[in-house]
Amino acid sequence: MNRANNNKLQGKDFITCGIFSLIAMVGMALAAVMNISGYTAIFYPAVASFFVGILYVIVSCKVPKRFAVLIFGIVPCAYFFASGLIEGIVGSVGIILLSFAAEVILGKERPDSAKITVSGLVYTLYMSVIGMAENFIFTDKYCDDALAHGIDGTIVEQMRQMYGIKWLWAVVIAATALCTFVGIAIGKAIMKKHLRKAGLV
Amino acid sequence: MLELQSVSFGYGEDMEKAPEIRGIDMSVKKGECVLLCGASGCGKSTILKTINGIIPNLIPGRLDGSVFIDEKCTDNVPMYELAAKVSSVFQNPKTQFFNTDAESEITYGLENRGMPVDVINERLERTVSDLKIESLRYKSMFEMSGGEKQRIAFASAYVSDNDIIVLDEPSANLDPEAIDEIRAVIAKMKEIGKTIIIAEHRLYYLEGIADTVLHISGGEIKKRYEAVDFYSMTEDERKELGLRKLHKNDIKLTSELSLHTEKPVLAMNGITLAYKKHIVQNNLGFEAYPGEIIGIVGSNGAGKTTLLRALAGLCKPKKGIIKYNGKALSARLRRRMCGLVMQDVNYQLFSDSVRNEILLENSVMDEQTLSSILCETGLSGLEDRHPQSLSGGQKQRLAIAAAYASGRKILLLDEPTSGLDYRSMLLVGKLLKKLSEKGVISIVVTHDTEFIESVCRRIFRLEKQ
Amino acid sequence: MTLDVRTYIVMTVLSATCSSLNTDILVEIGIMTAITLLMLISSKGSFMPKLLICYALMLLTQFVLFPVMPQTAVSLLSLPVVNIRSFFPTIMCIVLLYRNTKVSQMTATFTRMHVPKGVTITLAVAVRYIPALKEEWLHIREAMKMRNVSAGVRDPFRRMYRRLECQLVPLFVSAINTSDELSAAAVTRGIDAPATPACRNYRPLGMRDYTALFITAAVTAFCVWREYGGAA
Numbered sequence: 001m002n003r004a005n006n007n008k009l010q011g012k013d014f015i016t017c018g019i020f021s022l023i024a025m026v027g028m029a030l031a032a033v034m035n036i037s038g039y040t041a042i043f044y045p046a047v048a049s050f051f052v053g054i055l056y057v058i059v060s061c062k063v064p065k066r067f068a069v070l071i072f073g074i075v076p077c078a079y080f081f082a083s084g085l086i087e088g089i090v091g092s093v094g095i096i097l098l099s100f101a102a103e104v105i106l107g108k109e110r111p112d113s114a115k116i117t118v119s120g121l122v123y124t125l126y127m128s129v130i131g132m133a134e135n136f137i138f139t140d141k142y143c144d145d146a147l148a149h150g151i152d153g154t155i156v157e158q159m160r161q162m163y164g165i166k167w168l169w170a171v172v173i174a175a176t177a178l179c180t181f182v183g184i185a186i187g188k189a190i191m192k193k194h195l196r197k198a199g200l201v
Numbered sequence: 202m203l204e205l206q207s208v209s210f211g212y213g214e215d216m217e218k219a220p221e222i223r224g225i226d227m228s229v230k231k232g233e234c235v236l237l238c239g240a241s242g243c244g245k246s247t248i249l250k251t252i253n254g255i256i257p258n259l260i261p262g263r264l265d266g267s268v269f270i271d272e273k274c275t276d277n278v279p280m281y282e283l284a285a286k287v288s289s290v291f292q293n294p295k296t297q298f299f300n301t302d303a304e305s306e307i308t309y310g311l312e313n314r315g316m317p318v319d320v321i322n323e324r325l326e327r328t329v330s331d332l333k334i335e336s337l338r339y340k341s342m343f344e345m346s347g348g349e350k351q352r353i354a355f356a357s358a359y360v361s362d363n364d365i366i367v368l369d370e371p372s373a374n375l376d377p378e379a380i381d382e383i384r385a386v387i388a389k390m391k392e393i394g395k396t397i398i399i400a401e402h403r404l405y406y407l408e409g410i411a412d413t414v415l416h417i418s419g420g421e422i423k424k425r426y427e428a429v430d431f432y433s434m435t436e437d438e439r440k441e442l443g444l445r446k447l448h449k450n451d452i453k454l455t456s457e458l459s460l461h462t463e464k465p466v467l468a469m470n471g472i473t474l475a476y477k478k479h480i481v482q483n484n485l486g487f488e489a490y491p492g493e494i495i496g497i498v499g500s501n502g503a504g505k506t507t508l509l510r511a512l513a514g515l516c517k518p519k520k521g522i523i524k525y526n527g528k529a530l531s532a533r534l535r536r537r538m539c540g541l542v543m544q545d546v547n548y549q550l551f552s553d554s555v556r557n558e559i560l561l562e563n564s565v566m567d568e569q570t571l572s573s574i575l576c577e578t579g580l581s582g583l584e585d586r587h588p589q590s591l592s593g594g595q596k597q598r599l600a601i602a603a604a605y606a607s608g609r610k611i612l613l614l615d616e617p618t619s620g621l622d623y624r625s626m627l628l629v630g631k632l633l634k635k636l637s638e639k640g641v642i643s644i645v646v647t648h649d650t651e652f653i654e655s656v657c658r659r660i661f662r663l664e665k666q
Numbered sequence: 667m668t669l670d671v672r673t674y675i676v677m678t679v680l681s682a683t684c685s686s687l688n689t690d691i692l693v694e695i696g697i698m699t700a701i702t703l704l705m706l707i708s709s710k711g712s713f714m715p716k717l718l719i720c721y722a723l724m725l726l727t728q729f730v731l732f733p734v735m736p737q738t739a740v741s742l743l744s745l746p747v748v749n750i751r752s753f754f755p756t757i758m759c760i761v762l763l764y765r766n767t768k769v770s771q772m773t774a775t776f777t778r779m780h781v782p783k784g785v786t787i788t789l790a791v792a793v794r795y796i797p798a799l800k801e802e803w804l805h806i807r808e809a810m811k812m813r814n815v816s817a818g819v820r821d822p823f824r825r826m827y828r829r830l831e832c833q834l835v836p837l838f839v840s841a842i843n844t845s846d847e848l849s850a851a852a853v854t855r856g857i858d859a860p861a862t863p864a865c866r867n868y869r870p871l872g873m874r875d876y877t878a879l880f881i882t883a884a885v886t887a888f889c890v891w892r893e894y895g896g897a898a
Contacts, residue, residue, distance in 0.1 A: 021788060036745065186830070194838075299852055302768045515811065
């Protein structure tokens with residue numbers, strides 16, 4: 001008899017997702033150090049997705065059920081939602097859509113190493129694509145806003161120039177994908193070397 | 202009331218692996234209190250998990266046989282229905298509360314059942330006054346001590362009005378005062394006719410409460426005792442069974458104070474300790490001789506852990522100096538000189554195997570030294586296991602081994618024996634004595650009188666100021 | 667005095683909106699004063715003098731020091747100082763939300779609002795785990811301090827990886843243990859019951875909530891008007 005492998009999310013799965021979702025959120029908050037200067041800010045998605053990548057692996061292995069990724073995205077989603085009305089709603093809807101995409105890629109048979117990598121890369125797109133959309137698409141409005149809020153003019157001009165180079169967005173997306181990939185690789189290594197070996201997953 | 206019929210269980214799908222428990226038959230009458238005792242890993246917790254439904258609902262594996270509650274088989278009863286029949290209290294006070302305030306924590310189970318709010322409130326009032334927890338009622342769970350948290354966990358079992366209460370080592374992380382308090386709660390539960398099943402290592406506090414004692418070994422019930430017979434067992438019989446002491450007693454230091462031929466090496470002078478800006482100890486001072494094992498006892502909040510942390514170099518004492526061989530040690534030097542075995546040893550195991558954990562700070566060690574360390578710590582044969590897959594006692598010994606392997610001269614241990622069975626406790630004691638012969642000083646903060654008696658030469662009692 | 671969890675959430679979202687719209691420092695100081703007053707009359711521990719000092723320091727830096735500082739220093743500091751400063755009202759609202767809401771209150775309110783059970787449980791656990799995570803992190807940091815974990819590793823990348831591994835492994839192990847033990851405690855208390863949970867801690871919105879919501883909405887409307895309305 002084996003009732004534990006019910007394929008529907010249950011209380012215990014929500015508990016696991018809640019805990020790891022919070023850790024992922026803390027990782028993202030740590031990565032926010034990157035926003036300290038205009039030039040490094042474009043690498044915030046890359047650094048944040050490194051942490052998210054590690055946790056993504058653990059959640060998708062520990063809770064190999066449908067909609068686990070969607071639940072995992074709840075805390076960042078709530079954070080986005082709280083951080084501003086319009087950007088917040090766009091951001092949280094973005095996370096939900098990308099989580100769905102990741103869910104579709106992960107499919108029924110879980111966990112599957114290759115699928116985890118691909119879906120993880122899709123999942124972290126919310127930081128590089130949605131998180132950076134305002135900066136690259138509405139560059140002028142973004143920079144004018146920054147100026148109006150009192151940020152030093154020289155820096156705003158530098159930012160305007162930088163975000164004016166549109167191919168830089170592709171670089172940001174690529175860098176984020178690379179860091180996610182490294183994060184996922186480390187996540188898998190920790191999974192194999194430690195958590196599975198210790199019998200915790 | 203409760204009956205187990207040839208229950209067997211093994212973790213995982215692997216049929217080859219030996220099952221955790223096999224052929225467990227037991228029947229418990231209404232109002233009876235059954236105590237399951239036995240060494241760590243003997244299967245007593247597993248038996249409890251088949252009763253409260255964690256097996257097979259939360260932990261997958263191979264389960265045979267049936268559990269009957271009120272003559273009804275629980276095989277196909279969903280977990281949430283079982284939750285309205287059996288209440289549980291677990292061993293770790295930190296991880297069994299879900300809410301941040303005590304009242305909601307107590308009523309959590311009732312709320313999940315969708316009970317009307319006024320019934321919940323009425324039961325809450327009754328529980329609070331029955332268990333005398335008025336002072337904890339409005340406290341935040343995070344401000345409570347382990348003992349207080351555990352009393353709230355008991356209250357949430359009490360409030361449910363379930364007839365069966367399952368307790369899985371509820372005293373494992375508690376100090377003697379807290380154990381006295383939960384003893385009173387268990388006694389109260391028994392008095393109102395609850396059926397109680399307890400798995401425990403600490404046996405003394407259940408004297409007079411338990412009616413029946415089952416000795417479990419190797420996943421089977423080895424012997425069934427009436428409580429009177431069990432508690433009148435001789436000391437030798439008890440040790441033979443590998444059980445912790447049966448009666449409460451004061452510390453009797455048996456090992457005589459030997460005269461030291463050497464000079465003391467470690468000296469603390471005029472140490473003033475503060476915890477969160479609050480001074481807990483003033484002007485402490487003591488000396489330790491090479492190879493000495495010192496016990497530090499005292500009530501909660503007397504600054505025992507703070508003293509260890511100061512010695513370890515994790516916090517600076519407000520005043521005073523710590524010297525080794527006459528040389529004052531900075532915090533940084535102390536961190537390299539002392540090995541600390543934390544209360545929760547899980548935080549300090551970093552590697553992927555026992556071998557690598559020992560070699561973590563000393564990768565050039567030769568095979569011979571390594572195998573002799575493994576042998577002395579009783580970890581031979583486990584070299585390739587993951588540290589986190591070891592039992593509590595093995596983890597303790599591994600942490601000690603790792604500190605010793607990296608040449609630490611002073612070992613600091615914070616409650617090393619909480620939750621350990623008799624044999625593991627003896628092994629930790631034996632290991633400390635062996636290291637003592639090599640000149641390693643051990644300073645042990647503990648409530649465990651049995652452990653102190655078996656290893657310590659001197660004890661210091663810190664009183665709350 | 668505490669307000670309802672919904673009120674705090676609306677306040678947080680709208681304060682973030684105001685922050686992004688409003689560019690007038692006087693309006694911002696006004697908002698900060700209002701939130702500080704609310705903190706002072708809220709439950710103990712909501713008012714954090716350190717946060718206010720931080721805010722004051724940032725104001726001082728931006729308006730007094732920047733004009734006299736050399737350009738390079740301004741270039742370095744401007745972005746973090748201004749960004750964090752303008753985000754401060756939201757930070758204060760989050761502090762208010764966190765300090766004045768019990769997990770049970772949040773669960774009860776969300777249940778009444780028909781938020782899916784999974785979402786409610788996940789958020790509740792995340793909030794409950796915040797102090798535990800902090801404690802665990804401190805323990806791991808101390809354990810690492812006591813041992814020279816990167817001894818004998820020369821390559822800087824491998825050293826970094828070793829340190830990261832030593833931080834993450836105990837953290838994950840304890841997170842997994844906590845989630846397993848918490849799950850055991852939760853399922854034995856019927857977390858998966860299909861019944862709608864009783865909401866003992868649910869409170870309907872009261873006069874004070876409506877007042878707070880009205881003030882917040884008015885301030886937001888004012889900011890919207892300043893940005894898009896007549897004055898410009």
